[in-house]
Amino acid sequence: ETGVTQTPRHLVMGMTNKKSLKCEQHLGHNAMYWYKQSAKKPLELMFVYSLEERVENNSVPSRFSPECPNSSHLFLHLHTLQPEDSALYLCASSQGGGAGQTDTQYFGPGTRLTVL
Amino acid sequence: QKEVEQDPGPLSVPEGAIVSLNCTYSNSAFQYFMWYRQYSRKGPELLMYTYSSGNKEDGRFTAQVDKSSKYISLFIRDSQPSDSATYLCAMSGPGNMLTFGGGTRLMVKP
Numbered sequence: 571e572t573g574v575t576q577t578p579r580h581l582v583m584g585m586t587n588k589k590s591l592k593c594e595q596h597l598g599h600n601a602m603y604w605y606k607q608s609a610k611k612p613l614e615l616m617f618v619y620s621l622e623e624r625v626e627n628n629s630v631p632s633r634f635s636p637e638c639p640n641s642s643h644l645f646l647h648l649h650t651l652q653p654e655d656s657a658l659y660l661c662a663s664s665q666g667g668g669a670g671q672t673d674t675q676y677f678g679p680g681t682r683l684t685v686l
Numbered sequence: 687q688k689e690v691e692q693d694p695g696p697l698s699v700p701e702g703a704i705v706s707l708n709c710t711y712s713n714s715a716f717q718y719f720m721w722y723r724q725y726s727r728k729g730p731e732l733l734m735y736t737y738s739s740g741n742k743e744d745g746r747f748t749a750q751v752d753k754s755s756k757y758i759s760l761f762i763r764d765s766q767p768s769d770s771a772t773y774l775c776a777m778s779g780p781g782n783m784l785t786f787g788g789g790t791r792l793m794v795k796p
Contacts (some may be wrong), residue, residue, distance in 0.1 A: 576729075588790065610788070611788065612688075612786045612787060612788040612789070613786040614776070615783060615784075626766070626783065630755070632739055639731075660729050660730070662729075663690045665768075673778075674720065674732060674735060675732075675784060675789065676732065677722075677729035677731065678729050679727075679729045680727075680728070680729050682727070
């Protein structure tokens with residue numbers, strides 16, 4: 571496997587279910603991200619982890635719970651979601667640039683989530 | 687006002703046409719500018735990366751940044767049906783998170 575992988579690719583869940591999305595990066599990067607992409611809306615940054623520590627939480631509801639056990643893996647735990655949470659959830663990773671350097675992000679294929 | 691504005695399209699062109707995709711932004715601190723291409727049912731892939739103002743060319747693709755006008759462009763020469771995708775601009779200041787545009791959907795017809 572190369573790059574950034576995500577599983578599952580598709581997920582259908584009821585509002586009372588609990589599920590988890592998994593992301594794995596094979597690029598040796600230090601930072602990982604969760605984004606939400608809804609139809610006709612810009613990418614929404616949800617969470618950022620750098621060296622396994624959460625550095626940003628963009629006012630995301632508590633029904634989304636991230637976990638970063640190591641620099642290669644990132645999870646998004648889902649519980650009691652709402653139909654409006656249906657979207658494409660994208661994981662990305664980046665090198666974790668120093669001062670003055672931007673952080674080019676590399677994306678996985680996404681998980682298409684449908685909440686019934 | 688959104689920080690980054692991008693016309694959602696769709697933009698439909700015949701094969702072989704020159705395509706111009708654009709974004710405007712309001713944050714003068716942005717210095718790093720990127721273009722991502724996203725095919726249907728796939729994640730975005732980095733296409734071009736530029737720092738500050740000027741042009742950068744890579745094959746059929748040219749990225750242009752005009753910081754004085756807060757305007758960036760992506761030109762695609764000799765467009766192909768395989769270029770049909772959504773193109774996302776993204777930008778940031780130093781050490782900051784990327785801010786994305788909403789994406790422009792491009793359709794290149796044979």
